[in-house]
Amino acid sequence: MSVETLDHLTHSGIEAQKIPAMQDLDASKLAIELTKSPRKVPELNSAGVWSCKECTDHTLELASKNKLSFAYPSSVLTVTWLEGKGWGTPKIVPYGPLTIMPTASCLHYATQCFEGMKIYRGYDGKLRLFRPDRNCARLVTSSARVSLPIFNPVELEKLLKALMKIDGAKWLPKSEPGNFLYLRPAVIGNGEQLGVSAPPEVLLFVIAVPWPDLSTGWNPSTDKKAPGLKLLASKNDTRAWPGGFGYAKVGANYGPSFVASTEGRKKGYDQILWLFGPDYQVTEAGASNFFIIWTTKEGKMQLITAPLDDKIILDGVTRRSVLELAHERFIVGSEYLDSNIKPLEVVERTFTMAEVVEAKNENRIVEAFVSGTAYFITPVSAINFQEEEFSIPMGGGETGYFAGALKKWLMDIKYGNVDHPWGVIVEED
Amino acid sequence: MSVETLDHLTHSGIEAQKIPAMQDLDASKLAIELTKSPRKVPELNSAGVWSCKECTDHTLELASKNKLSFAYPSSVLTVTWLEGKGWGTPKIVPYGPLTIMPTASCLHYATQCFEGMKIYRGYDGKLRLFRPDRNCARLVTSSARVSLPIFNPVELEKLLKALMKIDGAKWLPKSEPGNFLYLRPAVIGNGEQLGVSAPPEVLLFVIAVPWPDLSTGWNPSTDKKAPGLKLLASKNDTRAWPGGFGYAKVGANYGPSFVASTEGRKKGYDQILWLFGPDYQVTEAGASNFFIIWTTKEGKMQLITAPLDDKIILDGVTRRSVLELAHERFIVGSEYLDSNIKPLEVVERTFTMAEVVEAKNENRIVEAFVSGTAYFITPVSAINFQEEEFSIPMGGGETGYFAGALKKWLMDIKYGNVDHPWGVIVEED
Numbered sequence: 001m002s003v004e005t006l007d008h009l010t011h012s013g014i015e016a017q018k019i020p021a022m023q024d025l026d027a028s029k030l031a032i033e034l035t036k037s038p039r040k041v042p043e044l045n046s047a048g049v050w051s052c053k054e055c056t057d058h059t060l061e062l063a064s065k066n067k068l069s070f071a072y073p074s075s076v077l078t079v080t081w082l083e084g085k086g087w088g089t090p091k092i093v094p095y096g097p098l099t100i101m102p103t104a105s106c107l108h109y110a111t112q113c114f115e116g117m118k119i120y121r122g123y124d125g126k127l128r129l130f131r132p133d134r135n136c137a138r139l140v141t142s143s144a145r146v147s148l149p150i151f152n153p154v155e156l157e158k159l160l161k162a163l164m165k166i167d168g169a170k171w172l173p174k175s176e177p178g179n180f181l182y183l184r185p186a187v188i189g190n191g192e193q194l195g196v197s198a199p200p201e202v203l204l205f206v207i208a209v210p211w212p213d214l215s216t217g218w219n220p221s222t223d224k225k226a227p228g229l230k231l232l233a234s235k236n237d238t239r240a241w242p243g244g245f246g247y248a249k250v251g252a253n254y255g256p257s258f259v260a261s262t263e264g265r266k267k268g269y270d271q272i273l274w275l276f277g278p279d280y281q282v283t284e285a286g287a288s289n290f291f292i293i294w295t296t297k298e299g300k301m302q303l304i305t306a307p308l309d310d311k312i313i314l315d316g317v318t319r320r321s322v323l324e325l326a327h328e329r330f331i332v333g334s335e336y337l338d339s340n341i342k343p344l345e346v347v348e349r350t351f352t353m354a355e356v357v358e359a360k361n362e363n364r365i366v367e368a369f370v371s372g373t374a375y376f377i378t379p380v381s382a383i384n385f386q387e388e389e390f391s392i393p394m395g396g397g398e399t400g401y402f403a404g405a406l407k408k409w410l411m412d413i414k415y416g417n418v419d420h421p422w423g424v425i426v427e428e429d
Numbered sequence: 430m431s432v433e434t435l436d437h438l439t440h441s442g443i444e445a446q447k448i449p450a451m452q453d454l455d456a457s458k459l460a461i462e463l464t465k466s467p468r469k470v471p472e473l474n475s476a477g478v479w480s481c482k483e484c485t486d487h488t489l490e491l492a493s494k495n496k497l498s499f500a501y502p503s504s505v506l507t508v509t510w511l512e513g514k515g516w517g518t519p520k521i522v523p524y525g526p527l528t529i530m531p532t533a534s535c536l537h538y539a540t541q542c543f544e545g546m547k548i549y550r551g552y553d554g555k556l557r558l559f560r561p562d563r564n565c566a567r568l569v570t571s572s573a574r575v576s577l578p579i580f581n582p583v584e585l586e587k588l589l590k591a592l593m594k595i596d597g598a599k600w601l602p603k604s605e606p607g608n609f610l611y612l613r614p615a616v617i618g619n620g621e622q623l624g625v626s627a628p629p630e631v632l633l634f635v636i637a638v639p640w641p642d643l644s645t646g647w648n649p650s651t652d653k654k655a656p657g658l659k660l661l662a663s664k665n666d667t668r669a670w671p672g673g674f675g676y677a678k679v680g681a682n683y684g685p686s687f688v689a690s691t692e693g694r695k696k697g698y699d700q701i702l703w704l705f706g707p708d709y710q711v712t713e714a715g716a717s718n719f720f721i722i723w724t725t726k727e728g729k730m731q732l733i734t735a736p737l738d739d740k741i742i743l744d745g746v747t748r749r750s751v752l753e754l755a756h757e758r759f760i761v762g763s764e765y766l767d768s769n770i771k772p773l774e775v776v777e778r779t780f781t782m783a784e785v786v787e788a789k790n791e792n793r794i795v796e797a798f799v800s801g802t803a804y805f806i807t808p809v810s811a812i813n814f815q816e817e818e819f820s821i822p823m824g825g826g827e828t829g830y831f832a833g834a835l836k837k838w839l840m841d842i843k844y845g846n847v848d849h850p851w852g853v854i855v856e857e858d
Contacts, residue, residue: 051622097528098536102636107527107617110539110680111687147687184623188536189684193480194613194638196716196803198687207531209623238672243665245685251539252681255618256674258540258576258627287625374625 034058034166035094041171042210044179049210056167056181056208058092087151087204090159092166095207101192105199111189112251113142116373117317118180119164119208119426121172122416127164127426129183130414132157134317138249139185145248147198148187156185156204163206164426171208178415182211182373215376215407217398227398228381229370231285232269233353234260235386239274239283239312246283246312253314254287261286271370273383276312280353283312285380288372289319292356293344293402295364300345303330303402307348318371321422322406323348329409330402336409341401353385360390367400368392377407463487463595464523470600471639473608478639485596485610485637487521516580516633519588521595524636530621534628540618541680542571545802546746547609548593548637548855550601551845556593556855558612559843561586563746567678568614574677576627577616585614585633592635593855600637607844611640611802644805644836646827656827657810658799660714661698662782663689664815668703668712668741675712675741682743683716690715700799702812705741709782712741714809717801718748721785722773722831724793729774732759732831736777747800750851751835752777758838759831765838770830782814789819796829797821806836 035057042048105111115135120128136153144150160183171181185206189199217227237260239253240246246253260272271286283306284290291305303326306313323346329336330344337343359365368380379399382391394400399407413420464486471477534540544564549557565582573579589612600610614635618628646656666689668682669675675682689701700715712735713719720734732755735742752775758765759773766772788794797809808828811820823829828836842849 095531097530099526100529101526102524102615102634103613103638105684107535107541108543108613108615108680109683109687110541111684112536112539114537145688146684147691182623184532184537186531186537194611196683198691205531209532236672238670241667241670241673243667244670250685251537252685254538254625255534255540255575256679256681258538259574262576262627 033093050212056171103192103194105189110252111146111199114186115139117183120180120414121177123177124416125174127168128423131422142248143187145245146250161426181208183208215378228379228394229270230382231271231273232264233273233385242310281350285370288370288375289316292368293366294359301342302345304347322371369403379403462522479641485600532621532623534618539681540575540628543615544568546612549609549843550606552606553845554603556597557852560851571677571679572616574674575679590855610637612637644807657808657823658699659811660700660702661693662702662814671739710779714799717799717804718745721797722795723788730771731774733776751800798832808832
């Protein structure tokens with residue numbers, strides 16, 4: 001299956017289950033090595049959680065010898081690479097350091113991609129993943145974009161469940177419903193050759209780590225709560241470009257963005273609002289998607305976000321879920337909508353900072369929020385554009401109505417307050 | 430010193446020596462651990478050389494605890510990070526795998542950059558680096574672009590020499606003049622926190638590896654010699670963009686380019702000729718800079734290459750050297766120029782594929798070549814643009830006159846046939 005075809009599949013809404021197995025990634029071959037040195041689970045909201053480094057007891061590891069791709073092979077090594085073709089045996093091993101040669105592709109050429117997802121301990125006592133099929137399919141798309149091997153995403157989903165079946169009960173105890181772990185699948189180019197081309201060996205691994213809830217605005221180092229994100233619109237730094245890779249969750253989109261975000265933090269802003277082009281198109285915020293709710297000049301209420309067409313923004317799983325829920329629940333006559341709230345029109349199209357500023361000047365902005373796995377649904381409280389900061393309404397409190405409703409609906413799904421196909425139960429012993 | 434200032438310094442031609450020490454990188458603190466298991470040096474042009482993985486006996490390693498930069502620190506860990514601030518003791522240790530936590534920034538967020546340089550065993554028996562000050566200064570620029578710490582490049586140059594003083598005699602024996610090793614300094618984000626921000630720990634390392642001579646067109650796996658590179662001009666894939674990071678030698682420029690280069694190789698092309706914008710500006714080729722020599726419509730001979738102004742192409746050390754040599758030696762009345770060869774005008778400006786195609790149609794193209802550390806000076810034999818391939822003159826043989834002259838002059842400097850300030854001698858015991 002070509003990169004183009006796969007890309008089309010995973011971006012066109014076709015379910016991941018329909019993508020056939022390209023390599024022999026096979027969850028049924030899983031080998032498990034249980035740890036002899038159990039790790040300590042950090043207390044809720046403790047320093048350990050905020051450190052984002054206290055991984056769970058085990059790592060899911062999947063090494064591969066990929067097909068020969070180095071441009072200047074020696075005949076001896078050619079055989080070795082071809083012999084090792086395809087995905088190996090998936091293993092669950094005790095958490096610990098990776099051994100990586102200094103020549104490995106992932107350290108030099110950013111042959112790396114990852115997923116961000118969470119696993120939730122529900123109020124019904126069950127463990128749930130949220131739409132894991134979408135994350136697994138996107139990891140395949142991202143892998144292909146940086147010349148890493150593709151795989152059957154259905155098998156990866158099985159492996160994620162297997163890892164959580166082992167570490168879930170201890171790290172997300174049933175006695176603490178409403179908590180979550182951050183799951184990080186990653187694919188990296190490995191091996192020993194420094195040549196500038198697709199890596200001949202690849203490692204897929206998955207770790208799970210307690211993660212702070214970034215959506216509330218509470219920072220334990222200051223014990224201050226500041227709901228709402230302040231965004232700095234960046235005119236000079238461009239995150240992505242048509243013909244580039246902004247749509248893929250590849251490492252190359254992140255490291256180069258840190259200069260702008262660090263500068264933003266120094267100026268008192270939580271995230272960068274990434275703009276594109278001479279007309280300052282609004283794309284995404286930080287590492288999250290960005291939504292505005294405004295009243296149009298014609299008096300319609302509208303939820304607007306940047307489109308996927310030009311492939312410069314990430315096809316966020318939360319973004320997609322927000323759009324789908326809004327289409328279903330913010331419409332005229334919805335039982336979910338408060339009777340005193342106007343229904344919304346849901347729009348994906350290119351929009352510019354000029355439109356945002358005009359709407360602000362005419363008091364037409366109702367709310368804004370970001371969506372993503374790390375920040376979930378977090379309202380935006382202010383935007384700085386061209387050295388001028390303007391505030392965004394937040395319903396007079398910690399969130400506006402629409403962001404609040406979306407967050408509650410999604411939490412109900414994730415924590416099992418309602419039955420919904422997006423909340424995928426992980427069986428435990 | 431801010432990123433902007435540094436950037437300006439290293440891009441404006443100011444010598445690296447004038448950049449003050451920003452962190453306490455100090456070559457005089459170097460600690461050396463000699464190997465107890467000497468590695469085998471591969472034979473010249475053997476499979477081992479073409480594998481690009483047979484590193485020398487030792488690695489130069491420099492771990493750092495950088496200043497606190499994670500946005501959501503816990504108070505306990507804050508102290509730990511601040512205590513470890515600044516560059517640690519440089520060490521030379523036996524070559525071997527790195528131990529990297531699965532949460533390390535370099536594996537997920539492409540917080541990584543590198544340099545490509547070579548060390549040469551001269552015909553006078555001496556070891557030489559080629560303009561190492563420029564590579565060391567560029568590594569500082571690249572580090573800053575992906576939020577890695579900056580350092581005094583002069584200290585790094587001292588450390589490179591210390592590494593080669595240990596491994597040079599064995600891996601580049603005096604009995605084999607005219608050979609070289611590839612030197613790879615790299616800076617990677619390390620540490621244990623998965624948070625999406627600048628890494629709190631950093632590792633600088635340097636390895637040296639035998640590397641094939643890619644400039645001759647000889648491939649040992651087929652034993653066929655095909656001088657000249659065939660380039661595929663890419664209309665759909667964009668390597669870099671204004672406001673991005675195309676000027677820096679960061680991993681993020683490489684991995685995402687492999688899809689296009691692999692597709693190119695399948696179609697029979699050695700490298701991608703990267704274009705930019707709706708007018709198909711010619712930027713660089715593969716991971717090398719790109720030059721054309723043509724006759725203008727007015728009848729002038731001209732050497733043309735893309736400019737550095739918009740920061741989308743790499744500021745190549747070989748590119749800079751080609752321009753400086755051309756300015757000095759291809760001018761009217763130069764003693765270096767054959768009497769029957771017309772002098773050149775040297776031009777750095779944006780030029781487009783339309784200009785190239787017009788020059789081809791009017792038989793005005795004289796030569797084209799790429800420049801870089803890996804490919805040195807390699808002539809271009811053909812370009813495919815919009816499904817049409819056209820050939821480029823190569824002087825009727827293995828190289829055109831100008832590419833040939835530049836290559837010879839640079840080799841004379843690198844291998845000590847002439848004394849030149851660009852050839853920096855590495856003292857040996």
